[in-house]
Amino acid sequence: MVTAHFQDFASASSARIRATIASGRTPVLQFREMPTPAEIERANGFCREFGAAVQLRFFAFGWRAFDTALLRDLPDAANLSIDTIRAITDFAPIAALPKLTRLRFGVHEHPDGRLLEALDLARFTHLTLAENKRRNFDLAPLAAAAALEQLFVQGHHRNIAAIAGLPRLADVSLSGFPKRHDLAFLNDLKPLRSLLLILGSRASIAEFAHAELAKLRIVWVRQLEELGPLRRFTGLEELAIEDQLRLTSLDLSGLDLRRLTITNCKNLREIIGLEAQTRLEHCVVRGTRVGDVAREERRG
Secondary structure (H helix, E strand, O other): OOEEEEOOHHHOOHHHHHHHHHOOOEEEEEEOOOOOHHHHHHHHHHHHHHHHHOEEEEEOHHHOOEOHHHHHHOOOOOEEEEEEEOOEOOOHHHHOOOOOOEEEEEEOOOOOOOHHHHOOHHHOOEEEEOOOOOOOOOOHHHHHOOOOOEEEEEOOOOOHHHHHHOOOOOEEEEEOOOOOOOOHHHHHOOOOOEEEEEOOEOOEOOOOOOOOOOEEEEEOOEOOOEOOOHHHOOOOOEEEEEOOOOOOEEEOOOOOOOEEEEEOOOOOOEEEOHHHOOOOOEEEEEOOOHHHHHHHHHHO
């Protein structure tokens, strides 16, 4: 999701929000302090007018607890972000929002690992669960999220295999996913088209295979040494590998890529099958040893 943040809520207007949406971005109406009753009423009017196309974001709050009671005056909110918040007073007002279909939740000290049970997940299309200090969210209720299209999970993994049967989940991002939990559960997620792996650690992703995957991005996954033959992703069109310091070889054989980005993989010496990528529209390879190896071979 490409966003456009209104740093000053007073600058928001129906015309500006409409223009932002028309440009392909999601307008984000931000509050870092408790809004006034007039601002809440105005924000709800924007939510009524634009639905899930506009996001309400409550963040920071001086690291004080965020009083969710104000959400009772935002019944038209469909796209809500509560993030970089220390704590909230109560989860119930979030769960009670009658039109909520998109939620971004990042509350560091939220202790209740069963919070998903309170949500009507059947109507959710987008969900982001940032880590809390316990990393204890139970993801089993996601099995009921039949309309879910996009999921970002940071640090949590308990019962994550529940997403494998979801019929519309095409975009998954996993941040800080533990190496003791392999990625094979994603093999059964038939609608999956885009996967982002960021942070965490594991030596390999060879257990993950998906013929319909179109986009794969791997960023700063510690200890990653090999990806295995990528031909098991026969539908792959976009590949991005960033900040992988142990990766020495990449095999693109059998792929037909449109976009390739490889950056800061300082020990990568070879990219097998690169010359066969005849459909490339975008190719960036920098911060690797690929050019050095070629020069060494010419000198030899």
